Amino acid sequence: MKRIFLHAGQPKTGTTAIQHFLGKNRKALLACGYFFPREGLSHISNHGPLILDILGAPNSARHRGSAQRVAQAIRESPAPNAVISAERLYPYFRTCLAGGLRNAVVEYFLQMGVRTSILIYLRDDLARLNSAYIQHVKSFRSDASLHDYVR
Numbered sequence: 435m436k437r438i439f440l441h442a443g444q445p446k447t448g449t450t451a452i453q454h455f456l457g458k459n460r461k462a463l464l465a466c467g468y469f470f471p472r473e474g475l476s477h478i479s480n481h482g483p484l485i486l487d488i489l490g491a492p493n494s495a496r497h498r499g500s501a502q503r504v505a506q507a508i509r510e511s512p513a514p515n516a517v518i519s520a521e522r523l524y525p526y527f528r529t530c531l532a533g534g535l536r537n538a539v540v541e542y543f544l545q546m547g548v549r550t551s552i553l554i555y556l557r558d559d560l561a562r563l564n565s566a567y568i569q570h571v572k573s574f575r576s577d578a579s580l581h582d583y584v585r
Contacts, residue, residue, distance in 0.1 A: 436508065437515045437549040440539070442523035446565035447555045453479040453519050469513035474500035481520040488542045489535060505546050516548075527554060 443449025456463065456470045457479030463470055474484025474497060483497035484504055493500075508516045526536040543550045557565075 435547070435549055436513075437551060438508070438543045438546075439515065439517045440523060440543070440550060440552045441517060441519035442527050442552060442554045443519065443521045444524045444554060444556055445521060447557055449519065449521055449555075450478065450480075456517060456519060463517075464511075464513055467513050467515055469508065469511040469516040471504045471507050471516065471518070473503040473507055479519075480522075481518045482522040484518065485520050485522045485539060488539055501542065508546065508548070524554065527552060 441449070441452065443452070457475070460470050460472075471481075471484075474481050474487060476482055483493055484500050486493040487497055487499065487501040504518075523539065526539060540550060540552075
């Protein structure tokens with residue numbers, strides 16, 4: 435039985451770096467038994483468009499139908515494991531208010547007949563807020579003080 439690892443990256447926890455690594459090392463990962471599908475990826479190796487397609491949410495023409503194409507690619511892959519990584523998953527696993535969306539995503543993979551593992555790296559709110567503030571200042575998106583940014 436194949437296994438899917440759903441990487442639900444919390445903002446400011448290195449998710450983008452992980453996605454770049456996965457996208458750039460696809461061949462080496464496959465040799466180690468891990469398939470990182472190209473289908474449903476954004477230009478930065480994020481499976482956010484795939485998640486939108488699974489949920490039936492509005493999506494670009496390029497990504498419509500990516501859920502079925504990913505399922506087929508996973509079935510055809512010689513690798514016993516597949517990795518799906520998207521920041522878009524994090525809010526669905528964070529709150530009970532998103533339970534319907536979370537259940538729809540998990541159910542999609544369970545219906546494929548694969549074992550599903552969910553990976554989430556959590557940071558405490560203070561560390562996440564500090565990191566987000568620094569990112570805004572570094573990218574010149576904000577010149578607010580930390581106090582004003584927090585408010």
